[in-house]
Amino acid sequence: MNNLADGQWHRMHPATPLLRGGAALIAILAIVFANLREQLIGWIAHVPDGASQGDPVSQIMRHGWGLWAALGVLAFLGLVTAWYRLTWRMTEFRVGADAVELRSGVLNRQNRQARLDRIQGVNVHRTLFARIFGAARLEIVVAGNDANLHLQYLHSAAAEELRRQILGISHRVIAAEAAAVDALPGAAAGAAGSAAPADLGAILEARADEFLTPADLHPDAATPDSVVKVHPGRLIGSIVLSPFTLVLVALVVWLAFEVVRGNYYLLVAVIPTVFGLFTGYSRRFGRLARYTVSGSADGVRVGYGLLATSSETIPAGRIHAVGVSQPLMWRPFGWWAIRINRAGRGKQRGQAENASVVLPVGSLEDVARVLPLLLPASPAASLDLLMNATARYSRTAPPIFSRAPRAAMWLHPFAWRRIGYAYVGDTVALREGFIDRSLTFVPLARVQSVAVRQGPIHRWLGLAQVAVHTVDGRIRPRLAAIGLTAGEQLFDQLASSAVLLASRDAKG
């Protein structure tokens, strides 16, 4: 296999035109077939032609234009294929010294770059159609709205290897830049830029030898010690046990009741909706099935999907907030879900929810295995301790989290004892929730800003609220109630440590 990250321009998988045009091709074939079906049945069964008078295909056949029509369809398909072939020829990518570049477009040329030091993660996606051809789409995630780079399609094995190489180079570029900044504050950029190519060439050769063996593609074949696999039964349970199900059950019961009373017309009206809702379940299951989480040198690896599979790698330094939560209905089973905030996946995108999930459902032990992967800077034992204090809260145990004053009872009658914060290394942990329990971690080096606020009721009770702002996502880290002076202190601590840790982080 040739090395795709050697700094030269490369083309995509030769089957790309077919894979990208595949949907269009299938659609055309389906239309032609649907129209021909009657005709075929007619030919085979010798049914007198009469029902299909308005059908375009039978019209064509009756006028004897069959040959011309076939030629037309063929010419159209030829044009489409030629067009896709041309776009394939014009699409090239290159892994340079400081950026991954993609140039594409036939009429409107486009040149897109993802700077290696700004990469937020690299994902490999395989649709069912692409899997048949052994192809995969490589997605390079960078911060910004719709700024991601899609390399579609590559050989599966090549995509996997390229991902490792890009992540490895990205890691080194960041380290080299930090070193250069430390050594020569004046000529930082120039030094890093000129020193890189020679170095990288040697490293790339070494890596090429290292990775000549085909990469493991199957999500099941990841490093065994740190793997968490989501059992299908548990996944189904977690999907079914949601407030949405209660609505569905209520709907079905009401339907049954009405039918017993003789209102059969309702069946016709409501049953399609109910089936639609069930497809929602199966879609969610298909997407999250065979879910695995594992650690690698480049970051957390997440693999999922039944038919269309994806495998994502999230470098640990690109995680802005981690939320562990337990909805009320999961509590009897002791299940938890882990979500993260990260740049490059805005909240306005439809797949935001999907993209934020790291562990769709897992036991406390699974959580204990995944959390250290997401927060490598914090000691695993402390994370465990905090997680236990969240899951098995007891009034007599020594307090690990800060306590809100008694006055908070008026605003949060049940949850007030649970609202609190704690520090784990360079990470702040915020606990809250009585009905839906949650524990949120924010690495202080990733904090964007800190706010403290006080409304009239909070003022009257001598309380305040503290919010930690990270990049947008599903998690909004905040402390709903804290004593006034404690809140002011926390605000000062968070603000100053955020500055300190961010500057230390930038220096490597």
Added chain:
Amino acid sequence: MAQRLDIDGEWHRVSPKYVWIVIVGSLVGAAFSAAVVVLVWWAFAWVWWGWLLIAALVVGYGIQLVVAPRRARAIGYRMRDDDLVLRRGIAWLRIVAVPYGRMQLIDVQRGPISRWLGLSDLRFITASSGSNVSIPGLPAELADELRDRLIALAETRRAGL
């Protein structure tokens, strides 16, 4: 029991002329709401409770006008060594600290009334929409100067995301 949230130090205040922007804003809002209320009242054939709506409107905007100077005075900012701290609000008080290195973009905006009064608004964008920080009603020269200073500070303390 009632205690006010505050952090130690001296706040810089915005221009006293900013009060006029708040007042004009309230008056425009009042005129617009009055038009809507009158339209609704007319649609309901001048029923008696229309008077209540008008009264509520007058009282609500009256309070806003009375409080306007205090609201303008409640806005404060402070430039510490490594971050910018902003304070806003009387009843709903909010204090935000934004590290200089986190500022992605600094906007200077001027509306028609601001321009007439020689004022500008400074707006800061970070990678989080939660930050939501702006200093309204700064004298135009000061706003430009502050922007240049903040950009220079952000450049020296640049951190990734």
